[in-house]
Amino acid sequence: MKSRILIFFIISFLVTGFLSVSKSQEDISKLLEEYETAEVRKTVDETLGKVYVFSREDIENLQLNTVTDLLKLLPFGTVYPNGFGVLQYVFSSASPKPISYVVRIFLDGHELSSMQTSSPFLTYDEFPLDNIQKAEIYFTNSISGTSVENGVIIVNLYSKDPKKENVSILKGLMDNKKGYSVTFSDARQLTRNFGYFILVNKGEKKYDKLFVNSHNLDRNQKREHFYLKFNYIDTEVQISASHVDRGVWGGFSPNFAPDYGKMQSTDIFFSLSQKLLDDKSFKILISYDWQDRNYIEKNEDVGVYYLKYVNNQYGVPIYLNEDATFTKFILHMTKDFEFNKHFINTGITYQDYQQNARGKKIIYPSNVVVYDYEPDYEEEDHFISLFLNYKYAVNKYLSLFANGKLSSYDWYTNKDRIVFDKKLGFLFNKDKYNFKMYATQSYLPPPLIYIEIKRENLKPMRLNTLFLEGKYLFSSSQNINATLIFSETKNILIPTSQGYINNSKNYKSWLYSLEYNIKLKNNTLRVNGWRLDSINYNDLSSSDGINLILEGQFKKLNYFSTFLYRNSFKYQNIKVDDSYDLSLGATYGFKNGFSLKIKGENVLNSSAKAVFVTPTTSGTYQSFDRRFLISLEKVF
Amino acid sequence: MKKRLTFVFIMTFALINIVFAIDKAKLLEIKIISEIVISLTNKQNPKVCLYKFHEYEKKEYENFSEFKITNCQLADIILVKGIEEKISFKKPAFALDYISFKNCQNCIGAFYWRKGRPQIILIKENLDLFNIKVNKELQNYVVSKRLAQK
Numbered sequence: 001m002k003s004r005i006l007i008f009f010i011i012s013f014l015v016t017g018f019l020s021v022s023k024s025q026e027d028i029s030k031l032l033e034e035y036e037t038a039e040v041r042k043t044v045d046e047t048l049g050k051v052y053v054f055s056r057e058d059i060e061n062l063q064l065n066t067v068t069d070l071l072k073l074l075p076f077g078t079v080y081p082n083g084f085g086v087l088q089y090v091f092s093s094a095s096p097k098p099i100s101y102v103v104r105i106f107l108d109g110h111e112l113s114s115m116q117t118s119s120p121f122l123t124y125d126e127f128p129l130d131n132i133q134k135a136e137i138y139f140t141n142s143i144s145g146t147s148v149e150n151g152v153i154i155v156n157l158y159s160k161d162p163k164k165e166n167v168s169i170l171k172g173l174m175d176n177k178k179g180y181s182v183t184f185s186d187a188r189q190l191t192r193n194f195g196y197f198i199l200v201n202k203g204e205k206k207y208d209k210l211f212v213n214s215h216n217l218d219r220n221q222k223r224e225h226f227y228l229k230f231n232y233i234d235t236e237v238q239i240s241a242s243h244v245d246r247g248v249w250g251g252f253s254p255n256f257a258p259d260y261g262k263m264q265s266t267d268i269f270f271s272l273s274q275k276l277l278d279d280k281s282f283k284i285l286i287s288y289d290w291q292d293r294n295y296i297e298k299n300e301d302v303g304v305y306y307l308k309y310v311n312n313q314y315g316v317p318i319y320l321n322e323d324a325t326f327t328k329f330i331l332h333m334t335k336d337f338e339f340n341k342h343f344i345n346t347g348i349t350y351q352d353y354q355q356n357a358r359g360k361k362i363i364y365p366s367n368v369v370v371y372d373y374e375p376d377y378e379e380e381d382h383f384i385s386l387f388l389n390y391k392y393a394v395n396k397y398l399s400l401f402a403n404g405k406l407s408s409y410d411w412y413t414n415k416d417r418i419v420f421d422k423k424l425g426f427l428f429n430k431d432k433y434n435f436k437m438y439a440t441q442s443y444l445p446p447p448l449i450y451i452e453i454k455r456e457n458l459k460p461m462r463l464n465t466l467f468l469e470g471k472y473l474f475s476s477s478q479n480i481n482a483t484l485i486f487s488e489t490k491n492i493l494i495p496t497s498q499g500y501i502n503n504s505k506n507y508k509s510w511l512y513s514l515e516y517n518i519k520l521k522n523n524t525l526r527v528n529g530w531r532l533d534s535i536n537y538n539d540l541s542s543s544d545g546i547n548l549i550l551e552g553q554f555k556k557l558n559y560f561s562t563f564l565y566r567n568s569f570k571y572q573n574i575k576v577d578d579s580y581d582l583s584l585g586a587t588y589g590f591k592n593g594f595s596l597k598i599k600g601e602n603v604l605n606s607s608a609k610a611v612f613v614t615p616t617t618s619g620t621y622q623s624f625d626r627r628f629l630i631s632l633e634k635v636f
Numbered sequence: 637m638k639k640r641l642t643f644v645f646i647m648t649f650a651l652i653n654i655v656f657a658i659d660k661a662k663l664l665e666i667k668i669i670s671e672i673v674i675s676l677t678n679k680q681n682p683k684v685c686l687y688k689f690h691e692y693e694k695k696e697y698e699n700f701s702e703f704k705i706t707n708c709q710l711a712d713i714i715l716v717k718g719i720e721e722k723i724s725f726k727k728p729a730f731a732l733d734y735i736s737f738k739n740c741q742n743c744i745g746a747f748y749w750r751k752g753r754p755q756i757i758l759i760k761e762n763l764d765l766f767n768i769k770v771n772k773e774l775q776n777y778v779v780s781k782r783l784a785q786k
Contacts (some may be wrong), residue, residue: 027671027773028668028672028773029776031664031667032668032754032756033666035661035668038659038661039661042661056752104739135727160752161749161752163733163734164750164752165750166734166748166750167751169751189733189734190735191720191735192688192718192720265719278692322669635751
């Protein structure tokens with residue numbers, strides 16, 4: 001039955017999407033369209049890997065309100081709530097439960113991830129996209145050129161440019177789960193050289209509760225954001241403050257059912273970037289981040305199994321209140337050289353990280369109360385990396401590229417570890433044919449939190465990747481794209497009752513992807529299907545998927561539809577059915593600057609499901625609830 | 637060892653290599669402005685004054701447009717940028733950013749960004765002032781002064 005629904009929707013997309021046709025466009029409007037596309041793609045680096053770009057128009061038309069809404073539309077994986085209820089992108093077949101450390105999110109070149117968990121999602125999973133002009137997402141496995149730590153996925157968010165805004169926007173949003181979000185932003189170019197952008201946001205999101213072991217699990221969240229940006233000639237200053245207050249879902253409880261849990265995170269950062277020299281080819285970025293995280297969990301039945309606080313003498317805590325403060329300083333410098341057919345980008349990044357994480361109050365069984373429990377690990381860590389990216393244009397069709405990055409990181413028992421990442425590939429673009437191929441070897445350092453828990457040396461994960469992509473352009477508005485990615489992963493981190501350990505097995509996987517994009521008048525359709533085949537690997541989540549994304553416009557009405565299919569899988573004795581996540585929405589723009597938006601998320605109530613297993617019970621939970629949203633926006 | 641490597645890289649940065657290059661978006665921007673100016677002046681190689689432009693921007697127009705760059709007295713049209721105070725021109729002027737558009741009292745139009753999208757606007761009353769007829773293609777962008785000031 002569900003397969004029929006799937007086929008019905010695919011056909012509906014293909015047929016109904018192109019019914020509305022506007023009058024033919026004139027030359028100037030075509031040039032404007034080309035100009036806008038060129039502006040969006042100006043920063044895209046094809047050598048990094050497979051790239052997906054979401055423009056401001058896409059973000060608005062698809063009603064992408066938060067980072068999660070954006071990541072949800074990516075192929076090769078699924079957005080799931082992890083064990084703490086934090087929404088995160090998880091690769092096909094991988095386990096949704098642990099904290100994901102493969103995604104790096106940058107806001108104007110500044111990395112948002114926590115240095116302890118290497119994950120940005122605790123604070124930024126539902127970060128509003130109201131300050132974002134465009135997003136570039138790279139599936140890379142490799143050298144980001146902007147960070148010491150490698151990431152498998154690099155999300156580059158670009159904030160709105162005051163020069164290109166000159167408006168104030170007030171937006172209010174509410175949904176049928178009693179959630180809301182209110183945003184005010186103002187961006188102006190005040191003088192020729194000076195402009196600013198300011199944003200304030202407050203919101204609350206509520207999810208259906210999950211009933212496990214006689215407890216209701218909570219992943220509701222309340223959040224506030226403040227963002228300020230100044231531009232003065234070639235200097236840019238960003239000041240951002242975010243606060244989130246949320247439930248802990250299954251937390252550290254082995255029975256996935258804490259009696260009570262709350263976590264709070266406050267993240268403040270300051271960054272300064274400067275372009276130097278006449279050709280602006282020398283860039284410096286300095287940033288300072290401060291994060292405060294407070295975690296409370298209580299479980300009187302089986303305890304709070306956070307290994308760091310499991311004590312040989314007292315046992316497993318039944319109550320934990322951890323207070324942690326993290327600071328991060330980053331200095332990043334890069335220089336471009338261009339002569340004849342050679343392009344060189346080289347740079348250095350230095351990161352200094354300090355943390356103070358302690359059990360503020362811990363209650364062990366038999367009412368043993370311990371205050372200020374401070375586990376013995378290093379509190380200050382450093383990273384340094386040097387990178388060199390070289391590109392040589394053999395002729396107007398063929399370019400060769402090579403990247404190298406030497407990184408040294410020094411934390412806890414992993415002292416002075418040096419790794420060298422390398423990459424070699426080519427790009428070929430001739431008329432209607434585009435090819436991209438590269439081979440890379442890179443290393444993904446273990447997140448600090450896993451080292452702290454294990455208190456032993458953990459090796460970085462080694463990824464060997466072969467990447468092939470071919471694209472055929474039927475016309476400027478229609479193309480097909482096939483991608484093959486072969487990966488071999490060594491020293492993968494696997495969970496045990498004593499913390500994470502490296503597994504020395506080689507995990508091999510093949511990812512096949514086929515993508516079709518068409519633009520017809522005011523409608524665009526993107527279809528992307530993929531399959532992951534793996535050896536030595538259990539399917540802990542879906543391995544195959546299809547994404548359909550339709551955007552269109554009819555007079556003053558913009559509409560969209562997204563359809564995300566993920567295949568069924570079986571984990572131990574639990575069978576998880578296919579999922580069909582359909583979202584629909586429309587925006588109507590009024591003459592006086594008002595626009596009204598309506599959106600239905602997961603309207604079939606069949607979004608992707610994650611599995612949880614405890615010694616006494618097991619089951620599944622949905623990533624997203626069925627949710628209906630309405631929002632009103634005023635531009636002035 | 638690490639210190640030495642850092643030093644080598646910082647020294648490498650000190651090498652300056654200036655290359656005159658232009659990206660595709662900038663080329664298209666110049667092309668759009670050229671199309672508008674050629675259409676408004678009804679000349680294939682109009683004489684254009686670049687008012688308050690930086691030197692590198694002037695070079696871009698010299699290299700990549702059909703314009704004959706000249707002074708404002710001899711020009712058919714004046715392109716203006718970065719005007720921070722109220723100003724009127726005796727010749728047709730066209731603004732290339734939002735701040736100039738707001739400060740230019742009698743500009744015949746503007747090409748600028750607003751709400752993250754590029755916009756073209758032509759003001760009917762100011763076009764009439766300089767007796768400029770607009771062709772069919774540009775007619776879609778003509779608005780009244782009252783609407784343009786909103």
